[in-house]
Amino acid sequence: MDERLAAALARLRERFPEAVSEPSEEFGEVSVDVARERLPEVAEWLRDEFPFEMLADLSAVDYLGVLPPERRFLVALHLTSLRHVLRLRLRVWVPEGDERCPTVTGVWPVAGWFEREAYDFFGVVFEGHPDLVRILMPEDWEGHPQRKDYPLGAASVRYLGAPVPPPEERGEPSTTTGYPGRFR
Amino acid sequence: MSAREVWAQGGDWSRAVEAAGEDRIIVNLGPQHPSTHGVLRIVIELDGETVIGCRPVVGYLHTGIEKNTEVRNWVQGCAFVTRMDYLSPFFNELAYSLSVEKLLGIEAPPRAQAIRVLLCELNRISSHVVYLATGGMELGALSAMLYGFRERETVLDIFEAITGLRMNHAFIRPGGVALDVPGDALGRIAEFVEDFPHRVDDYEDLLTDNPIWLERNRGIGVLGARDCAALGVTGPVLRAAGVPWDLRRAQPYCGYENYEFEVPVAETADCLGRYAVRIREMRESIRIVDQAARGLLPGPVMVEDPKIAWPSRLSLGPDGIGNSPDYIRTIMGESMEALIHHFKLVTEGFRVPAGEVYVPVESPRGELGFHVVSTGEARPWRVHVRDPSFVNLQALPAMAVGGLIADVIATVASLDPVMGGCDR
Numbered sequence: 001m002d003e004r005l006a007a008a009l010a011r012l013r014e015r016f017p018e019a020v021s022e023p024s025e026e027f028g029e030v031s032v033d034v035a036r037e038r039l040p041e042v043a044e045w046l047r048d049e050f051p052f053e054m055l056a057d058l059s060a061v062d063y064l065g066v067l068p069p070e071r072r073f074l075v076a077l078h079l080t081s082l083r084h085v086l087r088l089r090l091r092v093w094v095p096e097g098d099e100r101c102p103t104v105t106g107v108w109p110v111a112g113w114f115e116r117e118a119y120d121f122f123g124v125v126f127e128g129h130p131d132l133v134r135i136l137m138p139e140d141w142e143g144h145p146q147r148k149d150y151p152l153g154a155a156s157v158r159y160l161g162a163p164v165p166p167p168e169e170r171g172e173p174s175t176t177t178g179y180p181g182r183f184r
Numbered sequence: 185m186s187a188r189e190v191w192a193q194g195g196d197w198s199r200a201v202e203a204a205g206e207d208r209i210i211v212n213l214g215p216q217h218p219s220t221h222g223v224l225r226i227v228i229e230l231d232g233e234t235v236i237g238c239r240p241v242v243g244y245l246h247t248g249i250e251k252n253t254e255v256r257n258w259v260q261g262c263a264f265v266t267r268m269d270y271l272s273p274f275f276n277e278l279a280y281s282l283s284v285e286k287l288l289g290i291e292a293p294p295r296a297q298a299i300r301v302l303l304c305e306l307n308r309i310s311s312h313v314v315y316l317a318t319g320g321m322e323l324g325a326l327s328a329m330l331y332g333f334r335e336r337e338t339v340l341d342i343f344e345a346i347t348g349l350r351m352n353h354a355f356i357r358p359g360g361v362a363l364d365v366p367g368d369a370l371g372r373i374a375e376f377v378e379d380f381p382h383r384v385d386d387y388e389d390l391l392t393d394n395p396i397w398l399e400r401n402r403g404i405g406v407l408g409a410r411d412c413a414a415l416g417v418t419g420p421v422l423r424a425a426g427v428p429w430d431l432r433r434a435q436p437y438c439g440y441e442n443y444e445f446e447v448p449v450a451e452t453a454d455c456l457g458r459y460a461v462r463i464r465e466m467r468e469s470i471r472i473v474d475q476a477a478r479g480l481l482p483g484p485v486m487v488e489d490p491k492i493a494w495p496s497r498l499s500l501g502p503d504g505i506g507n508s509p510d511y512i513r514t515i516m517g518e519s520m521e522a523l524i525h526h527f528k529l530v531t532e533g534f535r536v537p538a539g540e541v542y543v544p545v546e547s548p549r550g551e552l553g554f555h556v557v558s559t560g561e562a563r564p565w566r567v568h569v570r571d572p573s574f575v576n577l578q579a580l581p582a583m584a585v586g587g588l589i590a591d592v593i594a595t596v597a598s599l600d601p602v603m604g605g606c607d608r
Contacts, residue, residue, distance in 0.1 A: 027286050027541050053413040057542065057553050059568035066559055076555060078542045082413060082427065085434050089542065110416030113578045136243040136607055146251050
């Protein structure tokens with residue numbers, strides 16, 4: 001790990017002892033887990049002190065069936081330091097049934113559309129977001145399509161006037177994909 | 185209900201007008217308007233001709249590519265991601281392949297890396313000439329469109345000679361590239377390298393000193409370096425604000441550290457600066473293409489590992505295409521192991537170690553990043569794409585508000601968004 005980053009993360013852990021985990025390095029990428037409630041403070045500290053001027057990416061991952069329900073959703077933030085040419089991943093775990101996460105739009109305005117996207121596809125509610133509405137799916141869409149319990153092609157469609165049921169009601173499951181009706 | 189609330193819900197046109205009151209005009213641009221670069225909708229609130237509110241509405245081209253990659257194997261993902269940003273398909277494939285390779289802990293052989301650089305830089309040129317073509321057309325410079333698309337055709341013909349397809353190639357794969365470059369393609373590339381700098385001179389003759397072009401672009405759509413960082417804006421827009429941030433230089437991949445090229449910057453942070461940056465980038469790209477083509481060493485174009493490399497050798501059979509007879513002879517008659525590898529790869533695909541990576545590359549529009557999560561299966565658990573068009577479009581209100589409505593067009597053109605990438 002880069003020395004400047006290691007030093008900064010040590011200071012970060014001193015400043016927020018309960019909120020920030022030990023940094024881990026995998027595939028040459030450094031991640032820290034951040035306690036959900038303290039995310040905006042930690043983000044602001046990193047932006048101003050290191051500095052991580054840019055939030056390159058924010059997205060969510062649904063770990064349904066892989067991790068326990070209290071770690072069902074991961075909100076991953078990828079920070080970029082233009083000055084030091086370094087990157088850092090912040091990981092925030094969001095439990096099932098309580099899909100809330102504080103917004104970082106006040107720290108990096110770019111989070112606005114990223115958080116709308118994560119809300120749209122995963123149903124994670126970013127509290128304090130000024131304008132949390134769907135962005136890519138139609139505004140009257142029901143459900144959050146990139147959740148793992150939302151099957152691919154679940155929308156019932158009409159074809160030449162005859163309603164076509166969703167794939168899981170059409171026939172036997174395909175062994176290739178686990179989802180019914182594909183690859184047959 | 186106020187106009188702002190209506191927009192926040194992406195709302196209905198008549199409700200937006202009603203809510204705006206009498207002294208404001210709401211103009212709905214798109215979703216199918218010739219100067220919105222695809223299916224983009226922009227709702228603009230006007231006081232006279234001055235823009236006092238602006239909201240891009242996206243999502244019309246959403247095709248669920250991220251979700252689809254989760255039910256296909258790792259190699260099939262290439263065929264999906266290449267369709268996102270259709271003006272720069274090689275960059276999508278490259279970033280995806282690099283992220284899978286990072287998870288696998290492998291690196292493509294040198295010849296494959298050079299071919300990737302070659303294709304990507306040609307692709308950067310073909311994308312930037314479309315920026316010139318459509319951007320020029322939107323500001324009334326119709327001849328720029330004819331010239332831009334002419335050169336794009338030349339590049340697409342080279343792509344066709346190499347990959348068999350003009351767009352959506354799925355040619356860069358995890359572990360290398362699908363096929364070697366055919367002999368005649370290098371001759372065509374050399375011709376293009378010879379010819380293209382003169383074509384850039386032509387564009388500059390048409391536009392650089394053109395008073396109308398200057399008037400429409402100078403001081404328009406200004407976004408300074410600090411705002412760019414806050415809004416995550418990258419690529420030519422950031423470099424036009426004076427920040428020499430180019431991932432090919434900052435965090436090199438595919439051996440970019442071995443090529444000689446400049447990172448052009450401009451100080452004006454306006455549409456004209458972005459034009460100047462892109463013109464100079466095309467000249468730099470052609471230098472890189474030249475270096476990559478000349479430095480192409482013989483060797484394999486795919487990793488040797490039979491558990492990852494696609495096994496078959498294609499040849500032209502009586503049915504048009506098929507496996508070569510030699511290869512069939514090997515797997516059916518000589519090597520049981522080769523047959524097993526073939527069967528495994530074709531039916532299931534390879535497995536990728538669990539973990540997550542974020543791999544960014546410098547696409548013509550900025551940072552194209554792939555956040556790929558694997559749980560150790562033969563399919564990705566999650567693929568998230570940070571597309572530069574998506575992020576840069578969010579900054580449109582910051583550039584357009586306070587300007588004139590006609591300048592919104594110039595500003596959108598200077599961002600060069602591709603909606604297929606934005607909406608995915």
